[in-house]
Amino acid sequence: xxxxxxxxxxxxxxxxxxxxxxxxxxxxxxxxxxxxxxxxxxxxxxxxxxxxxxxxxxxxxxxxxxxxxxxxxxxxxxxxxxxxxxxxxxxxxxxxxxxxxxxxxxxxxxxxxxxxxxxxxxxxxxxxxxxxxxxxxxxxxxxxxxxxxxxxxxxxxxxxxxxxxxxxxxxxxxxxxxxxxxxxxxxxxxxxxxxxxxxxxxxxxxxxxxxxxxxxxxxxxxxxxxxxxxxxxxxxxxxxxxxxxxxxxxxxxxxxxxxxxxxxxxxxxxxxxxxxxxxxxxxxxxxxxxxxxxxxxxxxxxxxxxxxxxxxxxxxxxxxxxxxxxxxxxxxxxxxx
Numbered sequence: 001x002x003x004x005x006x007x008x009x010x011x012x013x014x015x016x017x018x019x020x021x022x023x024x025x026x027x028x029x030x031x032x033x034x035x036x037x038x039x040x041x042x043x044x045x046x047x048x049x050x051x052x053x054x055x056x057x058x059x060x061x062x063x064x065x066x067x068x069x070x071x072x073x074x075x076x077x078x079x080x081x082x083x084x085x086x087x088x089x090x091x092x093x094x095x096x097x098x099x100x101x102x103x104x105x106x107x108x109x110x111x112x113x114x115x116x117x118x119x120x121x122x123x124x125x126x127x128x129x130x131x132x133x134x135x136x137x138x139x140x141x142x143x144x145x146x147x148x149x150x151x152x153x154x155x156x157x158x159x160x161x162x163x164x165x166x167x168x169x170x171x172x173x174x175x176x177x178x179x180x181x182x183x184x185x186x187x188x189x190x191x192x193x194x195x196x197x198x199x200x201x202x203x204x205x206x207x208x209x210x211x212x213x214x215x216x217x218x219x220x221x222x223x224x225x226x227x228x229x230x231x232x233x234x235x236x237x238x239x240x241x242x243x244x245x246x247x248x249x250x251x252x253x254x255x256x257x258x259x260x261x262x263x264x265x266x267x268x269x270x271x272x273x274x275x276x277x278x279x280x281x282x283x284x285x286x287x288x289x290x291x292x293x294x295x296x297x298x299x300x301x302x303x304x305x306x307x308x309x310x311x312x313x314x315x316x317x318x319x320x321x322x323x324x325x326x327x328x329x330x331x332x333x334x335x336x337x
Contacts (some may be wrong), residue, residue, distance in 0.1 A: 034193030041069040041126040044092040053085035065184030074117035078185040105231030110223040129194025131220035141189040144182035163290035165248040175206040177215030240302030243324030255288035278312040
């Protein structure tokens with residue numbers, strides 16, 4: 001075991017010495033220690049959704065990925081789709097212990113979720129870094145569950161907007177390549193050994209260039225900092241929630257938004273939006289992209305606001321009125337805190 005630890009320590013030091021080549025010896029040593037802490041702070045997350053989960057059809061009933069211990073109280077940061085509507089959550093630590101956990105908080109705007117171990121983890125938390133300082137061409141480490149040997153060296157290839165069809169928008173997502181095989185909830189570690197992002201997606205094109213470059217999308221950890229206290233205390237961010245419609249719109253060539261899915265019993269479903277509709281305008285203003293659609297809807301007011309939507313349905317323009325809602329209120333299993 002001691003020999004393995006020495007080998008692991010040398011691997012960490014070698015990787016971070018390369019990543020942080022311009023740093024002093026003391027800085028490299030500190031970064032190596034932080035990286036070792038981060039490796040030990042990665043846990044496996046397994047969740048079983050409740051039987052009537054709204055997201056069961058799209059996300060499945062059994063979900064598995066990674067999480068990062070971020071404080072001494074046993075709070076674990078992960079990507080939300082792994083644990084929303086979870087009836088049970090289990091964590092496996094780096095030393096093989098399985099610990100039950102509960103969903104503490106979820107934030108749809110960032111995509112982050114927090115779970116809390118129900119028995120002490122005895123794990124030193126990972127250090128949070130500055131995601132804003134992560135720049136294109138920076139070398140980074142993708143760290144999933146499995147110890148230092150599971151780490152993958154990657155490079156930041158883009159910092160740009162990301163929109164998802166589930167009414168989701170990040171202003172400055174972190175895109176990396178080459179793709180990591182175990183990305184969901186994995187830690188993105190900078191050259192100082194600090195956590196700067198949480199793994200969300202595997203992408204065909206991470207660079208946004210004419211030639212597709214496969215890679216991963218990471219949610220910047222900076223989005224957690226202003227909402228962390230609210231998630232721990234209240235299970236959600238306080239203040240007005242964004243309006244949510246429950247429609248998934250895909251961008252088509254020519255500036256059209258095709259409704260690919262309508263969530264059952266959502267505001268869109270109740271108002272008569274159907275799969276195959278083309279979204280034309282919001283409150284009388286044309287929308288041609290996911291970003292335009294979301295920003296216009298969110299500008300109308302908080303959750304509960306009436307959203308006038310013009311759609312092309314069966315070759316006929318229809319004016320619909322959607323009573324928006326907070327997506328967290330739509331889910332079947334709310335955070336328990």
